[in-house]
Amino acid sequence: MSLPLKNIVLAPLWALSLLTPAKSFRDNPLIGSARLNAWGLHERRLRAAHALAAWRRARLAPLVSPEDRAAFDRDGFVVKRDVLPAAVFERLRERVLAHRAPAREMVQGDTITRRIALDRPFLDALTEVREVIAGPLWHGLTRYVGSFDQEPVSYVQTILSQVRAAPPDPQTHLHADTFHPTVKAWLFLTDVQADAGAFCYVPGSHRLSPERLAWERELSLVAARHADRYTSRGSFRITRDGLAALGLPEPRLFDVPANTMVVADTFGFHARGPAVRPSVRIELWGYGRRNPFLPWTGLDPLSWPGIAEARTPVYWRAMDLRERWGGKRSPWRDAGHITPDAPPVLR
Ligand SMILES: O=C(O)CCC(=O)C(=O)O
Numbered sequence: 001m002s003l004p005l006k007n008i009v010l011a012p013l014w015a016l017s018l019l020t021p022a023k024s025f026r027d028n029p030l031i032g033s034a035r036l037n038a039w040g041l042h043e044r045r046l047r048a049a050h051a052l053a054a055w056r057r058a059r060l061a062p063l064v065s066p067e068d069r070a071a072f073d074r075d076g077f078v079v080k081r082d083v084l085p086a087a088v089f090e091r092l093r094e095r096v097l098a099h100r101a102p103a104r105e106m107v108q109g110d111t112i113t114r115r116i117a118l119d120r121p122f123l124d125a126l127t128e129v130r131e132v133i134a135g136p137l138w139h140g141l142t143r144y145v146g147s148f149d150q151e152p153v154s155y156v157q158t159i160l161s162q163v164r165a166a167p168p169d170p171q172t173h174l175h176a177d178t179f180h181p182t183v184k185a186w187l188f189l190t191d192v193q194a195d196a197g198a199f200c201y202v203p204g205s206h207r208l209s210p211e212r213l214a215w216e217r218e219l220s221l222v223a224a225r226h227a228d229r230y231t232s233r234g235s236f237r238i239t240r241d242g243l244a245a246l247g248l249p250e251p252r253l254f255d256v257p258a259n260t261m262v263v264a265d266t267f268g269f270h271a272r273g274p275a276v277r278p279s280v281r282i283e284l285w286g287y288g289r290r291n292p293f294l295p296w297t298g299l300d301p302l303s304w305p306g307i308a309e310a311r312t313p314v315y316w317r318a319m320d321l322r323e324r325w326g327g328k329r330s331p332w333r334d335a336g337h338i339t340p341d342a343p344p345v346l347r
């Protein structure tokens with residue numbers, strides 16, 4: 001198709017996607033339009049998404065304790081240590097680390113992210129993992145922080161830092177994942193050292209303050225052509241100096257012992273801390289993301305039992321098929337049946 005014709009065909013889709021989580025300034029010329037953003041498009045999407053999230057969260061508040069709610073509202077994350085009784089946790093860790101399952105790996109810079117889906121066969125084999133993700137803490141916090149009564153997509157995730165001779169892991173730069181509130185959750189199965197790729201988060205950066213809004217507006221005018229690829233795709237990066245200018249504190253590093261749960265709103269600025277040596281972090285990990293412009297909290301067919309656990313295998317297969325049919329290469333490469341702590345398969 002010639003370019004103008006293609007644009008005419010795509011224009012209605014670009015317009016409709018303004019009401020979805022679509023976030024790429026580079027790929028959607030409306031989201032990326034300097035003129036529309038000077039008129040306040042990006043700002044309006046932010047304001048609407050955050051107001052609706054607050055409205056949904058208020059209705060999900062009974063799912064979390066008053067202390068956890070206060071901690072989240074202040075910081076943008078909740079940290080819970082010793083979430084399982086020691087003996088129960090030890091057994092869970094041993095069983096998870098010994099369990100071979102279909103794994104995928106993705107390379108980013110010198111780091112490999114490995115994921116094993118918590119699909120039906122996995123959860124049937126390791127019922128203690130099902131108990132954790134169905135338990136009141138994981139269930140309640142992921143819903144409140146994510147602002148939806150939605151089952152997160154969950155995995156056993158292994159971060160293998162510094163396993164390749166390549167530029168540093170791009171996740172080590174402070175960033176917001178997207179323009180609206182969204183949840184990620186970790187239950188660390190290994191102790192996390194401060195210099196071994198620990199998660200870090202800037203306390204209070206989940207708030208859409210007037211300073212943040214002004215910063216977002218400025219960046220939205222140039223994001224489509226930004227030199228940083230992640231920023232141009234809508235995951236805005238920020239420097240340490242930028243944090244200070246927004247009146248935000250230094251990031252807090254989660255160098256926490258195993259059996260600690262962290263649940264965070266990744267609209268807040270966060271990163272993976274640097275690793276000074278090859279290191280391995282293993283966790284139960286989940287994320288939730290949905291159309292931020294929905295006024296209701298529930299009604300999510302993808303959260304239904306049977307469907308929720310099938311999402312990842314279906315997604316991985318769809319990515320494989322797209323690649324096979326000449327489309328984009330899937331970043332999630334098949335790593336075979338392995339345990340979460342196996343050495344990296346991809347190099
Ligand atoms: O794994 C981490 O420590 C954080 C990586 C990150 O930025 C993310 O998962 O959004």
Ligand SMILES: [Fe+2]
Pocket residue numbers: 175176177266270
């Ligand atoms: Fe992130």
